[in-house]
Amino acid sequence: MNIKVKALVGSAILGSMIAGGAIGASLFGSAASAQASTTTTTTTPTATSTPAPGTAPAAGTFKPNEDPAHEAGESAAREAQENAGQMPTVP
Numbered sequence: 001m002n003i004k005v006k007a008l009v010g011s012a013i014l015g016s017m018i019a020g021g022a023i024g025a026s027l028f029g030s031a032a033s034a035q036a037s038t039t040t041t042t043t044t045p046t047a048t049s050t051p052a053p054g055t056a057p058a059a060g061t062f063k064p065n066e067d068p069a070h071e072a073g074e075s076a077a078r079e080a081q082e083n084a085g086q087m088p089t090v091p
Contacts, residue, residue, distance in 0.1 A: 062087050
């Protein structure tokens with residue numbers, strides 16, 4: 001192949017890679033940043049937030065398992081998280 005043809009083919013490949021990267025970044029870059037920008041709110045548990053026995057908890061609230069069989073095999077760290085009204089992250 002001629003040197004000029006090689007340079008032309010190489011620059012065409014390079015140009016298409018740059019154009020493809022720019023198009024991909026514009027299409028998928030905004031979608032990724034839209035998902036990453038979430039807001040979180042925290043609430044402090046109150047003594048009145050525990051539902052009455054036999055009723056289902058409100059959606060999105062944590063209800064600890066206070067069954068004696070479950071409590072027997074539970075670690076102190078997990079129990080402390082449950083008592084604080086947090087979703088347990090330790091076994």
